[in-house]
Amino acid sequence: MRNVTMVRALNEAIAEEMARDESVFVIGEDVADCGGVFGVTAGMAKRFGRERVRQTPISEAAFTGLAVGAAMAGLRPICEIMYVDFATTCMDQILNQAAKLRYMSGGQVTVPLVMRTQQGGGTCEAAQHSQCLEAIFAHVPGLKVAIPATPYDAKGLLKSAIRDDNPVIFLEHKLLYEEKGDIPREEFLVPLGEAEVKREGGDVTVVAWSLMVGKALDAAQALEDEVSVEVIDPRTLVPLDFEAIATSVRKTGRLVIAQEACLAGGFAGEILRRVCDECFDALSAPPRVVGSASVPMPFSPALEAAVLAGEEEIIAAISAVAA
């Protein structure tokens, strides 16, 4: 095992896959000269050359479209959008092209594309640099959505995403980049569509992803004398390993879903839908959703802290459902 940051884990995943497969290339803003503004592709240009690490003008629609088209022609692009907020400028390429081309072509075209980006609040970057948009991508059929919480998952999922023949939206979190975790020395993959129980417990199930996994684990720890909390990280929202969630809910009967995205209309609602559909009778208390306040993210640190959902809200929700 080695203890590495998530940035490092992601960097290794890309490097290993580029070494393994010549059809893999990286494209995005500032990806060559500084390895992207978060450093995920640092060193790549030097190692693989600027032909395979393509630094682009600020033209998200064109270079995402290029990546989609290159995937149609058999390459395996890893396309970086600097902030998920900027995906609004290439939404057509993602929602109407990447997601639908295979189906519209009757399966004749495949789009083995990874769209990497990062999201989330907590850095006082205000409303246009702090969103969590996983629910939007997860609502569009044809996209897979990966959203890792640990360096291990990040590396394993990214390698799987690169090898997957479908478009995968890969959502990192800006506050997790410098968080460390153990990863094996030898190669490993984490399959898309397999949840992980991050902590076992018998009283309450907490489903959380991305930054909220850590917060859920902290909450579970804080409550350990009172409630036994099971924390499940789906790791990918599409495909969703609902079976893992259902198994836990059937055991605990109590459910909290924690997302950083704003409360109204988030992906938690989709989990609730499945729970109502498939294991409603197992519930012994009303399930609760934790999320950030439904406002544009304010700049001021005082306000941002008030808006963002965190450990405190998870603790309150666990206590409420366990009562």
Added chain:
Amino acid sequence: MRNVTMVRALNEAIAEEMARDESVFVIGEDVADCGGVFGVTAGMAKRFGRERVRQTPISEAAFTGLAVGAAMAGLRPICEIMYVDFATTCMDQILNQAAKLRYMSGGQVTVPLVMRTQQGGGTCEAAQHSQCLEAIFAHVPGLKVAIPATPYDAKGLLKSAIRDDNPVIFLEHKLLYEEKGDIPREEFLVPLGEAEVKREGGDVTVVAWSLMVGKALDAAQALEDEVSVEVIDPRTLVPLDFEAIATSVRKTGRLVIAQEACLAGGFAGEILRRVCDECFDALSAPPRVVGSASVPMPFSPALEAAVLAGEEEIIAAISAVAA
């Protein structure tokens, strides 16, 4: 009362508000020469002049941005996006600009904008012309979302939306344009944020919007000898008149939510979240969601019919929750 189509009702709403307020203008593709491809603004250019009915190049991002900026300067634009699917090309102007400008400015700027568009399947126009994207807009704080089912609601809501000082996404349905309904001769408004009970009943609550309201009413009718179904149309998803839903659920204890949007990750999940939060104990059966299959919309009529949710699925869901 007069019996008019939804196209006519919308047309009247726009004409009345343009006559009432000089700051109201229309902008969009083909809006002057043919009144938009669905004819909603037919006759407007002749009556109000092409200065107030601005036909644009195919530049959704520019003319939507123009509309946002004009609203910031005190005009009241009605901006037409021909199909909601094309909103992907101006997502930044909607999600990052229109929705957030007022908040980011600390309330100094207002954006009294209406974005009209139409959505939905059923016309064999395939995956890029058949989506229902209300869940995406409803997830972004700062946007109101109106989604009428009848000519009356369409006219009353559109007039309210034009007078509202916030950005309103106004989602029509292509299959409802030629449907007729009664509207008063005199002026009327339908406030944003007020649901309507479209049919009273005591056994099962069905929440439905847009095209699904009619299908829910048909389903209720078909089942009338077995189950007494209450059909509630929220009419606007943001603001959501959740109280109306809760009141009904508290009465019936049984809930079906019917959306045309694809099942996974739709707005139904948000209603479920509120129900779990506020009236879970009133439920005497697992709530059910009806929606279209989560695939890109196929072109073939045979496949499209199989994918689209309709009366049949609503009947099955009502029967299931009533059992």
Added chain:
Amino acid sequence: MDLAPERLREMLRLMATIRRFELRAQELFREGLAVGEFLGALHSYEGEEAIAVGVCAHLRDDDYVFSSHRGHGHAIAKGADVRAMMAELLGKSTGISRGRGGSMHMFAPEIGLMGGNGIVGGGTPLALGPAFAAQYRGTDQVTVCFFGEGAASQGVFHESLNLASLWRLPVIYVCENNLWAATTPICDAWPVPDLAPRAESFGMPGMTVDGNDLLAVHEAAGEAVGRARAGDGPTLIEAKTYRHRPHCMVIPEHRPEDERAQWEALDPIPRFEAWLLEQGAISDVELADLHTEVEAELDAAADFARQSPLPDPAHFAQYMWA
């Protein structure tokens, strides 16, 4: 013109096939309507045949074409099977996209047909992809992207020109300027007469050509394709043309009658036929035969489409994931 007569006649045949395909397609559409079935949007390529044919004449099966919403002509010129295309229009399982795509989404990647697009301008960035792939792999494949003058107002088109020029990608952008976008005349969309200067402002060559003159298109495209194959980068070609029909089957005619009459006289098919006859590259009899054969081929295609089965509704999710 140093083309062999067979090549010239082949181009005429393709133009005639496109023309006839559109007529049959409209019949099928109306047959559907008559039984209450609305078969989506149908945009006729009639009148613009010289562009698709003149450009695609330079392409190999391993070259790529990205098409638009008005894409039947591009598909046929690229060599697609008209039977499968016709079946697609009816949503049949034998369709070129297995009935999933319809008129606007016809795919045949084995001959480089990478699909139409329901999003105006949607193909312009996608076309950069295979062009990039060719450069990346060191092949001499070229990619062509067809789009209308309406699409030229989309932002992404400009981003694409910039990237194509910056990276000298082997891509050719062909603007089919038919003077109208749905009901909007070009004077309400372009503040300028020509598109070529825009290409030049991005540092790439721009050409303007009579899109109703097959030989002119063929020549311009030859130059552009040659440049791309040689690794000398992209080209923009603006072809001035006119569609014979209204925008699509459900939008009534909005264009002035005299404008239509004026362009009718410039119909690319009779023009090319007259030239062929004049050159002795075809005889009257051969010409009549060609049209008869094409008509028979399209009749057969329409029958094939009608008789093909619809997809099994239970298989709606097929082809979604790879």
Added chain:
Amino acid sequence: MDLAPERLREMLRLMATIRRFELRAQELFREGLAVGEFLGALHSYEGEEAIAVGVCAHLRDDDYVFSSHRGHGHAIAKGADVRAMMAELLGKSTGISRGRGGSMHMFAPEIGLMGGNGIVGGGTPLALGPAFAAQYRGTDQVTVCFFGEGAASQGVFHESLNLASLWRLPVIYVCENNLWAATTPICDAWPVPDLAPRAESFGMPGMTVDGNDLLAVHEAAGEAVGRARAGDGPTLIEAKTYRHRPHCMVIPEHRPEDERAQWEALDPIPRFEAWLLEQGAISDVELADLHTEVEAELDAAADFARQSPLPDPAHFAQYMWA
């Protein structure tokens, strides 16, 4: 140059204010970091002062400015209160956007400051709006949109040029070409040396100007603003310049040292000062006084910002709905 000495000195004062504002802002940012508070992105306008000042000198309070992520200079040149701006950087309730916006979102609509933008190119279509409103209402107000050469690769910028030209809107697009976009040099983004031909390809005038020469910027902007006020439509101005600092506080320097040194010598403030002294429009004493006053003003602004209260966390939803 027929400007009165007071006007010239006022422009110098604004440039000095911007320069000093940035220095104070960086100090506050570092103070925050020292106590573990990361105050978002901070993009310095140092080095580019002549552009904002030279352009805004022509604007009235009822003219509009749309700014970018690098917007402090635009706000100050448009007349914003530096105390409120400084408080905004700390997220205080006295901030120019009540602490909701931060560095990239400073608004003061009463003086026509319509905000910066966190989306590169995001302001380019918005700027069409007030320009359209002026035309619609028949006023002679003009709108200016500032953006970087990086933003010039965004599609929406081109759509905006097209619409501005087509409708002859009173809008002026000012491209601040500082040769770098974050860590990307212009040679990796532009296949051409200048932007002006792009404007011309949309049928509108394009100008290229030395962005470090206040008088040159002032003159070009005067022409453009005059044209817009007279109802003669839009103009694009490309101003060549250079930023003195790295892209923002958290990205290390990537630019070659010699390039930086070369541009340092072209610093717009000393250049303009030398000219003023030479013309006798300012004396050494007046110059020293001016700097002392500006320094004091910014010290006071920083103190104001530090001492202002944070917004009440309970009010996070305030200002959301009108």
